[in-house]
Amino acid sequence: MPVIRRIRLRTVLSTVAALFLVVTVFKINWTPAPASVVVPNTAFEVPLPERQNVFWKAFKPILEAHSPNCPSPLHEQDVEAAHFNVTTADARPDLTFMDEPNVVEMQDAHAHFLDDIADKKKIRPVHAPGTRGIVSTAGGQYLPVFLATLRMLRRTGSELPVEVYMKDASEHEKSICEEVLPKLDARCLILADVMKKDFIEHYQLKVFAVLLSSFEEVVWMDADCFPLQKPELLLDSETFKSTGLITWPDFWETTVSPLYFRISKQEEPPMNARQATEAGAFVISKKSHLRTLLLSAYYNYYGPSHYFRLLSQGAPGEGDKETFLQAASALGEPFYAVSERVQAVGHPAPGGMSGSAMAQSDPIQDHDLVSKGLLRVVDPSVAEAPRIFFIHANYPKFNPGGNVWGTEFETAPTVRPDGTLGRAWIFPEDVVQRFGYDAEKAYWEELKFISCDPGIEFQTWVSKVETCRKVEQYWGEVFAEPHEDDFQWST
Known part of the structure; x- marks a missing residue:
């Protein structure tokens, strides 16, 4: 027994000595990395x-x-809204006086x-x-x-x-x-x-x-x-x-x-x-x-x-x-200043279109055309239109807890002329094609999410349950299954 103990003791001491040597060598050979230069950024x-x-x-x-x-400038009347005409330089309106x-x-x-x-x-x-x-x-x-x-x-x-x-x-x-x-x-x-x-x-x-x-x-x-x-x-x-x-x-x-x-x-x-x-x-x-x-x-x-x-x-x-x-x-x-004209987007209505959004074009593609002298604002036939970059859904605001439903707002974006539920953005077709994908469906998918997710509550909504119900009903009738007014995307 004493022999075994002495052998074990020598083994332990040898192990400790080896560890000490490794640690000592590591400490001797290791030097801290130089401190990085810090440039103050106030x-x-x-x-x-x-x-x-x-x-x-x-x-x-x-x-x-x-x-x-x-005193503030004076005026007797407001200017009349006139669409931009690139080919004619009209007289500048002068209805403000000082x-x-x-x-x-x-x-x-x-x-x-x-x-x-x-x-x-x-x-x-x-x-x-x-x-x-x-x-x-x-x-x-x-x-x-x-x-x-x-x-x-x-x-x-x-x-x-x-x-x-x-x-x-x-x-x-x-x-x-x-x-x-x-x-x-x-x-x-x-x-x-x-x-x-x-x-x-x-x-x-x-x-x-x-x-x-x-x-x-x-x-x-x-x-x-x-x-x-x-x-x-x-x-x-x-x-x-x-x-x-x-x-x-x-x-x-x-x-x-x-x-x-x-x-x-x-x-x-x-x-x-x-x-x-x-x-x-x-x-x-x-x-x-x-x-x-x-x-x-x-x-x-x-x-x-x-x-x-x-x-x-x-x-x-x-x-x-x-x-x-x-x-x-x-x-x-x-x-x-982007040259490509802004486009109203909506759905057909008696006498024309019920517009509820504005489509703004890609300035990179627009700039490329303008730099080549291809001015679509003068002649739309000179080149293919740029893709759409932004949709400004402003008329009305697409607040599911607001007046986007029925005929509460004058453009009635969620209602067809016959009174049934329908898509808001299907016309003009050439503009919608420039979205590149079904952006309206994606937008309503997000509106449905914020309306029905239990972790999202807005102070201005009278009833989240009712808001969710309206959105799910609209989604079910308009987007859940193929619909006659679904837009046909070209490939």
Whole structure:
């Protein structure tokens, strides 16, 4: 027994010695990797709310220092809506009036504002360099629509983060913002947390949401405007990289007042230079176009009192829609305004079509055609139309808990002329073909999901059970089985 014990003891001691040697050699031969060089990035190190507050405290005094300081422009009537005609340069509508001293006052205020924002030391931008993402606004009846848009975005394969801004805390829905949206890489932010009592309304929200967002490159999408392709394609395109701003057209001719061009010290462009702007979607780089956004914010801040009238003269959709492109133009900053006409999409109705959405084209394909001199806006036969990139489902908002059903809304998108349930978007057929897939069915699949998923509750819905019932009934009658008004896709 003693012999066995001595042998075991020697074995144990030998093992311990070997382990000690291995550890010692490892310690001798191992040296820590050199510390990586850390380049401080203050935009990332400072929390977003702090960056937003610093920005607003600097920018608000500049806005208010250059108030128009004169009475609002006068008008006796609004312009009549006229479709854009590229072949004819009509006279610019001139239905807005100001006394000459007031024009000079606004001209001076505008010029001094531009001087202030030219000083880069005065305003520190909010965004983190190199970032990109989607920005939108939503709240109340728009929140269900936004969630459907967000789910359509993810269907494209897009991985862009999303920031959705709400006017104030009353629009913040805890379960949606803290449980539902984060799963889709989206977060809620409240403008009033930054702007306090300096409340802005409706159309004015957009530009301040973009300015206060954390992204350097922004794809803006209205809550009811969803993509059919990955928006990353836009950000990576030469069309965007070479300009820094992409906008889409409205149906109408531009109606900017001659007075605006005097105030901003620009020459009046011909009426057929380009269409009016539809701002349901746009793409902008803050790196190249921060001043454009600051000037657009100026136009919006004084929009209800002065600039909305000067930029639209009562035309359809008067509000922020013209402020982005006109700001870029006033500053001489580049932009690409999509040439391909916007298309109304709907279903046949007595006397024509019941339109409930707008279809906007791929700017990359549009730019390719324009660069080759193939101007479809002049002659549609010169080339095949670009594919559709965005659908702006705006008339009405496709809120399953709202007035999308029956004939509650004038376009009655879910009802055929004979009163039976039917598809909303089947006409014009050549435009629907450019969707590339059954986008309407996909959209309703997402609307059905948000209506019937037990984990999704919206404050504005009177009854989730009833909303789900309506959507499932509609889905069952229109999409579940082959239907006579199903669109026939070409291969």
